[in-house]
Amino acid sequence: MNNQMITQTNYNMQMEMILEGILEENISQKPRKPLVFKPYTNRQSMMIPDIESFIPEHHVARLVDEMVESIPDKLLFSHYVGGGRAPYHPKLLLKVILYAYTQKIYSSRSMKRMVEENLPAMWLAGMQSLESRYEQASNKEERKQLRMEKSKRQKHIKTIEKDYLPRLARYEAQREILGERNSYSKTDHDATFMRMKDDHMKNGQLKAGYNVQIATQNQFIIGYKLFQRPGDTRCFQPFMNQLIEALPKVPTQVIADAGYASEENYLFAMGEEQEPLFELLAPYNTYVKEQTKSFKQDISKVQNWPYREEEDVFICPNNxxxxxxxxxxxxxxxGYEQDYKIYECEDCTDCPLKALCTKAKGNRQVHWNPVYEEMKAKARAALDDEQKAALYAKA
Known part of the structure; x- marks a missing residue:
């Protein structure tokens, strides 16, 4: 062991002597020149008059600065409630964060150090040093308040993620299934809940089903179609359009029950040409009721009032x-739009018939649909015809 150490020491001494000889030989061969360096000292006071001038023209920091400055202050300030200790300007924070991301810096501690050491970051921060929210808090109460606010935000975020967003996705899926309907069956998404006719137990319940429309002629079925709509009124036009396309010629008369009688269906039957598309023999919903004695003697029904066309006025039972x-x-x-004319009695004060005429506190009003009333008059005239009434009764 000792022999090895002595040998190594002698070797090192020999190498040092050889290197010193080489250096002395080289120095003696070359003439010495005076050494001149640029002035340098970092122990004196320095002042930077314009830090922006040290940022290159096409530096990414300038792009970040220009982009953030283009954002309206109102948009950024809307996230602050005010009060308490003055926070950092939102544009300062946004510039520092965006620039830090371009430099692959993501932690707040590293961003704080970057603002202290990086010249472009100093410029973006306006030479302000950043402190964490907890460093700004001057006492325990403020730190406690910050923790409570953070906990509250996290709770809201958790509620949104765990409850609101899944619920929204579920609602959107259900709305996609619904389409234009207002209900659907969970076991058969194509079926719609409809009020069925009373069964043998007199139970008229809402049940999932389909609306089947069938057209017959001389007791032969000439067309059918399934609908997801519960009411017959809205099924009439699409069903008739399909039937007209399938038949060699358009039928001259279509007989239907009161469920198909509506203003839009009467107008559809009239067509857009001078000649009607077909004659619709369908009683409107109050047709049978209007034939009764009680209806004709009811003074509240405007259908029983005289109408003066030249003055465009109705005459009430009290004249x-x-x-x-x-x-x-x-x-x-x-979704069909109907036009109404609103009439109002000139004075219902002290009218002895008011209790029988209306329940309104003020003057009696009449909501009159001229188009529908004209359609009803034509349907009434057709059904009052003996031949057509017999044809309707046979159907």
Missing amino acids: RKVLFKRYSQRKNTG
Whole structure:
């Protein structure tokens, strides 16, 4: 062991002597020149008049600065409630964060160090040093408040992620299944809940099903179609369009029950040409009721009141004028727009018949649909015809 150490020491001494000889030989061969360096000292006071001038023209920091400055202050300030200690300007924070991301810096500690050491970051921060939220808090109460706010935000985020977003996705899926309907069956998504006719137990319940439309001629079925719509009224037009396309010629008469009688279906039967598309023999929903004695003697029914066309007024049972006031539009459940004329009695004060005429506190109003009333008059005239009434009764 000792011999090895002595040998190594002698070897090192020999190598040092050889290197010193080589250096002395080289120095003696070359003439010495005076050494000149650029002035340098970092122990004196320095002042940077314009830090921006040290940022290259096409530096990414300038792009970040220009982009953030283009954001309106109002948009950024809307996330602050005000009060308490003045926070950092949102544009300062946004610039520092975006620039840090371009430099692959993601932690807050590294961003804080970057603002202290990186010249472009210093410029973006306006030479302000950043402190964490907890460093800014001057006492325990403020730190406690910050923790409570953070916990509250996390709770809201968790609620959104675990409850609201899954629920929204479920609602969107259900709405996609619904389409234009207002219900569907969980076991058969194509079926719609409809009020069925009373069964043998007199139970008229909502049940999932389909609306089957069938057209017959001389007791032969000439067309059918399944619908997801519960009411017959809205099925009439699409079914007739399909039937007309399939038949060699358009039928001259179509007989249907009161479920198909509506303003839009009457107008559809009339067609857009001068000649009607076909004659629709369908009683409107109050047709049978209007034939009764009780209806004809009911003074509240405007159908029983005289109408003066030249004055556009109705005459109420107390011989007072019911004057036109304004026009109105309404949409029915199917989205069809109907035009109404609103009439109002000139004065219902002290009228002895008011209790029998209306339950309104003020003057009696009449909502009159001229188009539908004209369609009803034509349907009534057709059904009052003996030949057509017999044809309807046979169907």
